Amino acid sequence: xxxxxxxxxxxxxxxxxxxxxxxxxxxxxxxxxxxxxxxxxxxxxxxxxxxxxxxxxxxxxxxxxxxxxxxxxxxxxxxxxxxxxxxxxxxxxxxxxxxxxxxxxxxxxxxxxxxxxxxxxxxxxxxxxxxxxxxxxxxxxxxxxxxxxxxxxxxxxxxxxxxxxxxxxxxxxxxxxxxxxxxxxxxxxxxxxxxxxxxxxxxxxxxxxxxxxxxxxxxxxxxxxxxxxxxxxxxxxxxxxxxxxxxxxxxxxxxxxxxxxxxxxxxxxxxxxxxxxxxxxx
Amino acid sequence: xxxxxxxxxxxxxxxxxxxxxxxxxxxxxxxxxxxxxxxxxxxxxxxxxxxxxxxxxxxxxxxxxxxxxxxxxxxxxxxxxxxxxxxxxxxxxxxxxxxxxxxxxxxxxxxxxxxxxxxxxxxxxxxxxxxxxxxxxxxxxxxxxxxxxxxxxxxxxxxxxxxxxxxxxxxxxxxxxxxxxxxxxxxxxxxxxxxxxxxxxxxxxxxxxxxxxxxxxxxxxxxxxxxxxxxxxxxxxxxxxxxxxxxxxxxxxxxxxxxxxxxxxxxxxxxxxxxxxxxxxxxxxxxxxxxxxxxxxxxxxxxxxxxxxxxxxxxxxxxxxxxxxxxxxxxxxxxxxxxxxxxxxxxxxxxxxxxxxxxxxxxxxxx
Ligand SMILES: Nc1ncnc2c1ncn2[C@@H]1O[C@H](COP(=O)(O)OP(=O)(O)OP(=O)(O)O)[C@@H](O)[C@H]1O
Ligand SMILES: [Mg+2]
Numbered sequence: 234x235x236x237x238x239x240x241x242x243x244x245x246x247x248x249x250x251x252x253x254x255x256x257x258x259x260x261x262x263x264x265x266x267x268x269x270x271x272x273x274x275x276x277x278x279x280x281x282x283x284x285x286x287x288x289x290x291x292x293x294x295x296x297x298x299x300x301x302x303x304x305x306x307x308x309x310x311x312x313x314x315x316x317x318x319x320x321x322x323x324x325x326x327x328x329x330x331x332x333x334x335x336x337x338x339x340x341x342x343x344x345x346x347x348x349x350x351x352x353x354x355x356x357x358x359x360x361x362x363x364x365x366x367x368x369x370x371x372x373x374x375x376x377x378x379x380x381x382x383x384x385x386x387x388x389x390x391x392x393x394x395x396x397x398x399x400x401x402x403x404x405x406x407x408x409x410x411x412x413x414x415x416x417x418x419x420x421x422x423x424x425x426x427x428x429x430x431x432x433x434x435x436x437x438x439x440x441x442x443x444x445x446x447x448x449x450x451x452x453x454x455x456x457x458x459x460x461x462x463x464x465x466x467x468x469x470x471x472x473x474x475x476x477x478x479x480x481x482x483x484x485x486x487x488x489x490x491x492x493x494x495x496x497x498x499x500x501x502x503x504x505x506x507x508x509x510x511x512x513x514x515x
Numbered sequence: 516x517x518x519x520x521x522x523x524x525x526x527x528x529x530x531x532x533x534x535x536x537x538x539x540x541x542x543x544x545x546x547x548x549x550x551x552x553x554x555x556x557x558x559x560x561x562x563x564x565x566x567x568x569x570x571x572x573x574x575x576x577x578x579x580x581x582x583x584x585x586x587x588x589x590x591x592x593x594x595x596x597x598x599x600x601x602x603x604x605x606x607x608x609x610x611x612x613x614x615x616x617x618x619x620x621x622x623x624x625x626x627x628x629x630x631x632x633x634x635x636x637x638x639x640x641x642x643x644x645x646x647x648x649x650x651x652x653x654x655x656x657x658x659x660x661x662x663x664x665x666x667x668x669x670x671x672x673x674x675x676x677x678x679x680x681x682x683x684x685x686x687x688x689x690x691x692x693x694x695x696x697x698x699x700x701x702x703x704x705x706x707x708x709x710x711x712x713x714x715x716x717x718x719x720x721x722x723x724x725x726x727x728x729x730x731x732x733x734x735x736x737x738x739x740x741x742x743x744x745x746x747x748x749x750x751x752x753x754x755x756x757x758x759x760x761x762x763x764x765x766x767x768x769x770x771x772x773x774x775x776x777x778x779x780x781x782x783x784x785x786x787x788x789x790x791x792x793x794x795x796x797x798x799x800x801x802x803x804x805x806x807x808x809x810x811x812x813x814x815x816x817x818x819x820x821x822x823x824x825x826x827x828x829x830x831x832x833x834x835x836x837x838x839x840x841x842x843x844x845x846x847x848x849x850x851x852x853x854x855x856x857x858x859x860x861x862x863x864x865x866x867x868x869x870x871x872x873x874x875x876x877x878x879x880x881x882x
Contacts, residue, residue: 406600409567414661415588415617424613428604 267486320383321445333396435505517578524573548716593662743875772837792868
């Protein structure tokens with residue numbers, strides 16, 4: 234639909250601007266709060282202009298930690314979160330690529346059973362199976378490790394399903410051409426299937442990175458050692474820190490920091506991401 | 516370079532028998548065209564030769580080698596697919612080089628062969644493009660190039676021209692023929708297009724429901740169809756097939772209210788009921804009036820025209836014989852006829868085809 238009436242254009246833009254404002258306002262308020270001096274945040278009209286404590290607040294959270302909330306510096310937590318998010322995103326993509334490859338291109342006994350088993354796990358989110366998973370991880374002595382943070386979240390029915398759907402759109406002739414050209418199964422996977430899935434992988438990476446980064450319940454359960462905390466769980470811990478008033482100017486700073494890596498991932502991957510959503514290069 | 520021998524190939528998909536004991540030998544350097552209606556098993560046969568499908572029983576030899584259990588890549592063949600099947604993310608150069616690379620061919624040789632093929636096919640300026648930046652005809656050439664660089668023992672084509680427009684198809688047909696003449700590589704070309712089949716191949720194999728109906732030079736298949744199926748399938752407009760009877764001494768056939776002398780007496784089939792085949796293009800109007808030979812045109816057919824198609828170069832007239840059987844006559848385009856006209860039509864005895872109505876086989880004089 235191509236509409237060129239000026240009134241319509243104004244209307245469209247107003248709607249979009251309104252949408253942006255609704256999304257951006259809370260983030261702006263959070264950011265402003267993170268630049269205030271202690272106490273200013275909670276003063277009657279919520280401050281809407283930048284305070285002068287930006288450098289101080291951020292270096293405090295990042296470097297020295299918060300004494301009153303008994304929380305260490307946030308920088309190592311960001312690293313933990315980053316490792317976890319990357320691990321989950323890459324692991325999920327690798328595993329689901331391979332399982333989709335197996336399901337689509339190989340005829341083995343129990344193939345459909347395998348597919349439906351994977352598919353059914355879509356109905357079991359992390360929260361439902363969290364206790365048995367915890368038990369398994371504890372038995373394997375994987376509490377307070379990156380492996381423990383990442384491994385249980387790696388299996389992904391959604392990604393497997395998406396890749397399966399994509400692989401099924403790859404023409405049979407292409408597979409046969411590769412066979413005639415002497416490409417064995419793994420060579421076909423590397424040389425042809427993987428490059429063709431590039432945009433899908435990028436799109437999925439963005440989504441999964443954010444999914445991994447935002448994990449809250451699982452890290453909360455499995456980490457007891459402060460050196461393994463992730464930033465998202467840290468925010469929560471600071472809010473409920475025992476007995477003390479929450480230090481909102483610090484907490485908002487941490488929240489803003491927690492926002493940055495996912496945003497960067499989206500920005501850098503955007504070109505590929507959008508391409509992956511709108512076209513498939515076949 | 517090698518001959519390809521197919522022996523007693525049977526292929527079942529579940530309960531359905533798609534190929535029923537197909538045998539054919541393709542000579543070294545020959546181009547065989549496999550022609551048949553949709554679903555007759557052409558692609559299946561080609562894919563069995565390529566190794567993309569396994570036969571239920573039967574053997575495929577390429578050269579001296581039995582290849583039944585070899586992977587496609589080990590059979591030393593190259594295939595050109597209907598939809599080209601180019602790798603979308605690779606450049607033209609990479610597409611052509613991929614097979615050689617997998618064989619472990621040294622880089623300089625790959626480069627040289629790709630350059631050569633590109634030159635032959637006029638792709639030299641397009642080597643760095645991606646398939647999606649090419650026109651249909653160019654993609655077709657890349658697919659050919661991918662086959663050529665391998666220098667295989669045989670080329671297999673599965674309807675490679677069916678996605679091109681009519682004009683390009685004629686051109687590519689010519690190019691494939693030229694290329695095959697030049698390279699002298701054994702080739703098998705599957706099509707359901709008659710014109711392609713007639714013009715392209717050294718020999719033609721007509722397949723019907725998994726059975727080989729006839730193998731022969733294109734003109735032979737046209738002029739001496741071995742069965743009713745071939746007779747009807749080859750030629751456009753299709754051959755007229757009428758009911759008739761051979762007379763008692765086997766020298767004439769009676770149908771449509773007249774008698775026609777046979778080119779060769781068929782004494783061994785005297786008195787039989789037969790199917791009579793007449794090609795519309797072999798029927799012509801009898802020269803009428805006083806200039807005619809002393810005989811009243813012997814055995815002219817009396818056709819009552821019911822409707823006509825004016826094609827420009829030709830006029831195709833559809834009508835009925837005296838006994839009500841339908842015939843089609845192809846006349847020159849400037850020949851003016853009208854619905855309701857009566858036409859006296861003759862044909863040379865040599866152009867008369869007779870078939871057994873039960874088995875469909877061609878009836879010949881057996882000496
Ligand atoms: N994988 C398969 N499983 C079951 N039946 C099949 C399979 N492949 C082909 N067939 C059947 O085998 C028959 C022959 O198929 P084939 O593809 O060889 O036909 P074709 O002569 O190439 O036809 P077309 O001109 O339409 O390409 C068809 O009836 C088809 O339905
Ligand atoms: Mg086919």
